[in-house]
Amino acid sequence: xxxxxxxxxxxxxxQLTKPLGALGDLEEIVIRLAGITGETxxxxxxxxxxxxxxxxxxxxxxxxxxxxxxxxxMIGNFSRGKAAVTVLARRFGAEVSVVDVGSRxxxxxxxxxxxxxxxxxxxxxxxxxxxxxxxxxxxxVGADLALQWKENGxxxxxxxxxxxxxxxxxxxxxxxxTGKPVRELTGRGTGLDDDGLERKREVITxxxxxxxxxxxxxxxxxxxxxxxxxxAMTGFILGAARHRLPVVVDGLISTVAALAAxxxxxxxxxxxxxxxxxxxxxxxxxxxDLGLKPLITAGxxxxxxxxxxxxxxxxxxxxxxxxxxxxxxxxxLNG
Amino acid sequence: xxxxxxxxxxxxxxQLTKPLGALGDLEEIVIRLAGITGETxxxxxxxxxxxxxxxxxxxxxxxxxxxxxxxxxMIGNFSRGKAAVTVLARRFGAEVSVVDVGSRxxxxxxxxxxxxxxxxxxxxxxxxxxxxxxxxxxxxVGADLALQWKENGxxxxxxxxxxxxxxxxxxxxxxxxTGKPVRELTGRGTGLDDDGLERKREVITxxxxxxxxxxxxxxxxxxxxxxxxxxAMTGFILGAARHRLPVVVDGLISTVAALAAxxxxxxxxxxxxxxxxxxxxxxxxxxxDLGLKPLITAGxxxxxxxxxxxxxxxxxxxxxxxxxxxxxxxxxLNG
Numbered sequence: 292x293x294x295x296x297x298x299x300x301x302x303x304x305x306q307l308t309k310p311l312g313a314l315g316d317l318e319e320i321v322i323r324l325a326g327i328t329g330e331t332x333x334x335x336x337x338x339x340x341x342x343x344x345x346x347x348x349x350x351x352x353x354x355x356x357x358x359x360x361x362x363x364x365m366i367g368n369f370s371r372g373k374a375a376v377t378v379l380a381r382r383f384g385a386e387v388s389v390v391d392v393g394s395r396x397x398x399x400x401x402x403x404x405x406x407x408x409x410x411x412x413x414x415x416x417x418x419x420x421x422x423x424x425x426x427x428x429x430x431x432v433g434a435d436l437a438l439q440w441k442e443n444g445x446x447x448x449x450x451x452x453x454x455x456x457x458x459x460x461x462x463x464x465x466x467x468x469t470g471k472p473v474r475e476l477t478g479r480g481t482g483l484d485d486d487g488l489e490r491k492r493e494v495i496t497x498x499x500x501x502x503x504x505x506x507x508x509x510x511x512x513x514x515x516x517x518x519x520x521x522x523a524m525t526g527f528i529l530g531a532a533r534h535r536l537p538v539v540v541d542g543l544i545s546t547v548a549a550l551a552a553x554x555x556x557x558x559x560x561x562x563x564x565x566x567x568x569x570x571x572x573x574x575x576x577x578x579x580d581l582g583l584k585p586l587i588t589a590g591x592x593x594x595x596x597x598x599x600x601x602x603x604x605x606x607x608x609x610x611x612x613x614x615x616x617x618x619x620x621x622x623x624l625n626g
Numbered sequence: 627x628x629x630x631x632x633x634x635x636x637x638x639x640x641q642l643t644k645p646l647g648a649l650g651d652l653e654e655i656v657i658r659l660a661g662i663t664g665e666t667x668x669x670x671x672x673x674x675x676x677x678x679x680x681x682x683x684x685x686x687x688x689x690x691x692x693x694x695x696x697x698x699x700m701i702g703n704f705s706r707g708k709a710a711v712t713v714l715a716r717r718f719g720a721e722v723s724v725v726d727v728g729s730r731x732x733x734x735x736x737x738x739x740x741x742x743x744x745x746x747x748x749x750x751x752x753x754x755x756x757x758x759x760x761x762x763x764x765x766x767v768g769a770d771l772a773l774q775w776k777e778n779g780x781x782x783x784x785x786x787x788x789x790x791x792x793x794x795x796x797x798x799x800x801x802x803x804t805g806k807p808v809r810e811l812t813g814r815g816t817g818l819d820d821d822g823l824e825r826k827r828e829v830i831t832x833x834x835x836x837x838x839x840x841x842x843x844x845x846x847x848x849x850x851x852x853x854x855x856x857x858a859m860t861g862f863i864l865g866a867a868r869h870r871l872p873v874v875v876d877g878l879i880s881t882v883a884a885l886a887a888x889x890x891x892x893x894x895x896x897x898x899x900x901x902x903x904x905x906x907x908x909x910x911x912x913x914x915d916l917g918l919k920p921l922i923t924a925g926x927x928x929x930x931x932x933x934x935x936x937x938x939x940x941x942x943x944x945x946x947x948x949x950x951x952x953x954x955x956x957x958x959l960n961g
Binding site for chain 2: 307308310311312313314315316317356357361364365367368371372373374375378379382383480481482570585586588589590591592593597601604605607608612615616617621622623624
C-alpha cells in the first residue's frame with residue numbers, strides 16, 4: 292500500500308468540518324482506498340459485482356433446502372436482471388458480470404459469460420470435488436476477469452456467487468483453513484431445519500475425513516472440498532490485489548474465498564473490505580480472522596454478492612464526504 | 627399500523643426469488659413501511675432530512691471540545707451545502723431543511739428556516755434550560771415541519787441536529803427518561819479527553835440535582851435539562867407519526883428526542899426506524915429501550931442526521947428488491 296497517500300488522506304479527513312474521527316469507519320475506508328490506489332481522494336464511481344456460478348455434487352447428500360436445479364434457474368434470473376444482486380446493482384449504478392465457471396446449465400442465457408471448467412463438482416462426500424488442475428483453471432477465470440475489469444476502468448469491485456450447496460463447501464473449506472470445529476462453522480444456509488443442519492454437519496465431517504485436505508495448502512482444500520465458483524472468487528481476489536483493484540466481500544462463501552486468497556498471498560488482505568455480517572455463524576469468525584470489520588449488520592443470508600452491493604452506497608458516502616465537505620480553515624476555524 | 631398491508635407485504639417478500647427471510651432486516655423495513663403507509667410495496671423516492679439547530683447555555687461549564695460559536699459556523703456550512711449531512715443528502719437524493727429553533731446566530735444565512743424560539747438555552751447547571759412554554763413552542767416548530775413535509779410529498783424523513791453542548795443535554799434527558807446512571811449514559815461527544823469527560827458527568831449530575839426534572843413528565847425533562855433542537859425533534863417525530871410519515875433517527879441526540887416522543891405517545895414507536903449505532907455509549911441503551919435495531923455499525927459520532935441519511939440507500943435497496951425482484955412462480959418454482 293501507498294503509505295504516503297494514506298497519510299495525505301488521513302490529513303485531509305482531519306481537516307474536514309467534523310470532530311476528529313467522527314465519520315468512524317467511513318474515514319478508514321477513504322484512507323485505505325487511498326493506500327490501495329495511491330490517490331489522496333480516490334474515485335470509485337465505476338463499480339462492478341462479479342457473480343460466479345457453479346454446481347455442487349454434494350447436493351445429492353441432501354444438504355440444501357433447495358434442489359440443485361435452482362442454480363441454473365437463478366442464472367436465468369440474473370440474466371433477466373430480476374435477482375436481488377442485479378436489482379441492487381441497477382439501483383446503485385454498479386455493473387454486473389455473471390460468470391458460469393461450473394454450473395450444470397446448458398445452453399447459457401444471454402449475457403452470461405461462459406467460463407465453464409466442468410459441469411458441477413463431484414460429490415465431496417465420496418472423493419475430491421475436483422482436481423487441482425480444474426481448481427487452477429477456475430482461479431484463472433477469476434483472475435482474468437479482475438484484470439479485464441481493471442483495464443476497463445472499474446474502480447471498486449464486489450464478489451458474489453450462486454451455487455446450491457455452496458454453504459456446505461464453504462464451511463468445509465473454512466474448517467480446513469481455520470482449524471475450527473465443523474459444528475461452529477456450519478449454519479442453515481438457505482433454510483435447513485434442525486435435522487437438515489445435523490445432516491449437513493455430518494456430510495462436511497465425512498467429506499473432510501474422506502479427502503483429508505492439507506491445511507497448509509489452500510489449493511488442496513479448495514479442490515477437495517471447495518467449489519468452482521469459490522475457487523474463481525479466490526482467483527478474482529488474487530488478480531484484483533495484484534492490479535490494485537479494491538474488492539468488497541459479501542457473506543460466508545465469498546469470505547471463505549478471500550481467506551483462501553490471503554493464505555496464498557497475505558498481501559492481498561490490504562485490498563479487501565468487508566460489507567456486512569451475515570446470519571451464517573461462520574461469517575463473523577472468518578471476518579475476524581481476516582481482520583475485516585463489517586459496516587452493515589442486517590441478518591442477511593442471501594449471497595449473490597447482494598450484501599456487498601448494498602454496502603456500495605456507504606463507500607460512495609465515504610468518498611463523497613472526502614470530496615465535498617468544507618475544511619475548518621474554510622469555516623474560519625483551526626480544526 | 628395497517629396490519630393488512632403488513633401481511634400483504636410479508637407475503638410478497640416471501641414469494642421473491644430468495645430463501646425465506648434471506649434479506650433479513652431489509653424485509654422488516656418493507657413490511658414496517660407497508661404497515662405505516664398502507665401500501666404493500668411502499669414508495670420512498672422522496673426523502674428529506676430535517677436538521678434542527680440550537681445553542682446550549684451549559685457550554686459555559688466547559689462540556690464540549692468546541693466553542694459554542696461553532697453552532698453558528700456550522701449553520702453557515704449547512705447553508706452552503708458543505709457539511710457532512712448536506713453532502714450525503716445531495717449524494718443520495720434527499721432534501722434538506724435546516725431549521726434554526728434556537729441558535730445564537732443572527733442574521734441567518736440563506737435557506738435556513740428561522741423558527742427561533744430563543745437565543746440559546748440557559749445554563750442548566752444553574753437552573754432550567756428553558757420554560758415549559760418555550761419547550762412547547764419548539765415542539766410545535768418540529769410538528770409543523772412534519773405536517774408540511776407530508777403535504778409536500780416527502781415519503782421518508784430523517785432527523786438530525788446541530789448544537790455545541792447537546793450531547794450533554796441529551797445524556798441528561800436520557801438519564802431522566804431511563805433512570806440509568808449518568809456515568810453509563812455520558813460519552814466524549816465531539817472529542818473530550820478524560821478530564822473533560824469527568825467534568826461533563828459532574829455537570830450533568832449537578833444539572834439534574836439543581837432542576838429535579840419529573841421522570842413521569844417528559845416535557846419537564848426536555849425543558850429543564852434538554853434543548854430547543856431536541857424538543858423540536860421530539861415535536862417533529864410526534865407530528866410525523868400522526869401523519870404516518872416514517873422517520874429514521876440518527877445518533878444519541880435524535881434518539882433521545884425519539885424516546886421522549888414515545889414516552890409522550892407510545893404509538894409513535896411504530897413510525898420510527900434506527901439507522902446506525904453511534905460511538906456514544908448511551909446510544910445503544912436508548913435504541914434497545916425503543917426496540918429499534920440499527921443497520922449500520924461504523925463508529926460514527928457526527929450527528930447532524932449524517933448517519934440517518936447514510937442509511938437512506940439501505941431503505942432504497944429494501945424497497946427496490948420488493949419492487950423489482952422476480953417471484954418463484956415467474957421462475958417456474960413453487961417458493
